[in-house]
Amino acid sequence: MSRFDGYFLRQLLVLFGFFTLVLVGVFWITRSVSLFDRVISGGQSAMVFLEFTALSLPTLIRTVMPMAIFAASVYATNRLSRESELTVMLATGSSPWRLARPVLLFGLISGLMMGAISLYLRPASVLQLEQRQQEVAGDVTAQLLNEGEFLHPADGVTVYIGSIELDGTLNDVFLSDRRDPAEPVTYSGTRAFLVRGGAGLNLVMLDGMALRYDTGTRTMSTTLFQDVSYDISSLTRGGGMLKRSLQAIPTVDLILDRDSISEVEEYSVGEMIEELHQRFSWIAICIAVALMGFATLMLGGFSRFGLWPQILTAFTILVVLEGIRGVIAPVVIQRPELWWLLYCPAILGIAVSTAFLAVAGRPLARRKDPALAA
Structure with missing residues (x-):
């Protein structure tokens, strides 16, 4: 790894941590207001509120991580372009493909973090949260007050x-x-x-x-x-153990024990397949959004005013990919054999990023294009 790669990667990781912290804080405040009112008015202590909040953090972090990755990639690339650092690297002969190497590494690192959260931490936290909610619901004293x-x-x-x-x-x-x-x-x-x-x-x-x-x-x-x-x-008696939600079932059980889960907890095969591959698709999405933010901004030339048209384009593509994910999920539930469709948004994002890098690597061809010149 060259010094520029290390410098760019550090910028991406620092900005990723900053945006994750900000987004988690904003979403946490929004959700905690209603949770605090519900828990405290239910006769529970502030410690129960803090416990519920901590158990909901993995789900919240998984939700905001792709947005934080995209924001870090766009912000870092825009800043390097505005300060002419990318221009200097391109002038020395580095291609957009070469400059994308730290971004790809950043996507892989964030994907590993997403894998730990999506495959292990979130199911474990959701299961513990549901058990604690059942215990609190069985506290008659709190319910009556x-x-x-x-x-x-x-x-x-x-x-x-x-x-x-x-x-x-x-x-x-x-x-x-x-x-x-x-x-x-x-x-x-x-x-x-x-x-x-x-x-x-x-x-x-x-x-x-x-x-x-x-x-x-x-x-x-x-x-x-x-x-x-x-x-x-x-x-308080006779409540029994509530049925686990799909989000609370461990990933290993979804892979190896689907028949037992379907028989005991009455989930369909399509629901289990969709939940399993949805967890893995979050990893691919991290790589796709990191490359998307960088590749789209590489289409623009140097400008002291920034790359706002390219930023808006990248954001629009991100919204479209998220919309596609929402449409695909019900299809997979109905037809589990089409599980590979869940990876299409990430594959499409990587393919679009590759195309943008290919176009960015041929500036002369872009200049000859009358439409682009106009």
């Missing part, structure tokens, strides 16, 4: 709490238990407390009324009470 909302901690159970005081007193409590269709019961109390005993958690309601409806005789009985205890610990 939402004032002014009708909550459904279990099938057939509805709870409403008017307000919660600082000392933990629950005011204007309503509880409807319809799990026994033959005899649904409804409780209402002016005040209530959550009391944890040795056997579980109880909701103690004071100064209220219980309505019990007998569907057999079609009669309703009313009971006034000074205090009554209702066992809510049973609401």
Whole structure:
């Protein structure tokens, strides 16, 4: 590797780190506002919010990495062109193909990082996040501590709490238990407390009324009470393990154990094939967007005002490639044998970059073109 290659590669890596940090920060702030409100209002601590945020980072980083790679490639190439460094290298006899070598190496390095995230870190983080979400959803105490909302901690159970005081007193409590269709019961109390005993958690309601409806005789009985205890610990039982999402299934299982996954978790072969090759296609996309940002800007000549037309062209091509990816995914789900289509956007991007470098390497031919000269 020559000194220029090392210099260009360092520029690309530094800018890639900067743009990744900025984009992750912007997307994280956007998403964390709703997540923070949902977690905190659900009675959970700030540590749970931080844990959920950390587990969602691999997914967020995978989303922004191609944009950061493209931005780093475009920005570094534009700066080197504006400062005449690329012009000097071209004048010394270096071809655009030769100058693209550090960009290709940058794409390969970022592709390896993307591979580690897409193939391993993201599935593991999504699986852990789903397990923690299930544990939080099973925390009845946190579920009940939402004032002014009708909550459904279990099938057939509805709870409403008017307000919660600082000392933990629950005011204007309503509880409807319809799990026994033959005899649904409804409780209402002016005040209530959550009391944890040795056997579980109880909701103690004071100064209220219980309505019990007998569907057999079609009669309703009313009971006034000074205090009554209702066992809510049973609401956490019987949840079982939720089915994993496709994003949470390890890559090795998608390769070697598709039959078992399809039988137990009821995913179609097309869905599993699409998810598997989608993970690998992210690696190829990293290489394609790095070359695309460099090759498109090499079409322009030296200008103190920058290469904004070429930058706009590169961005447009990137949007088109992303649109193609969105169209291909449903096709692969319906017809798994067409899995190779998922790699077409990356292949098309590399092919367009190759064509642009070939055109950039023949400036005389471009000058002879009347349309380009005009």
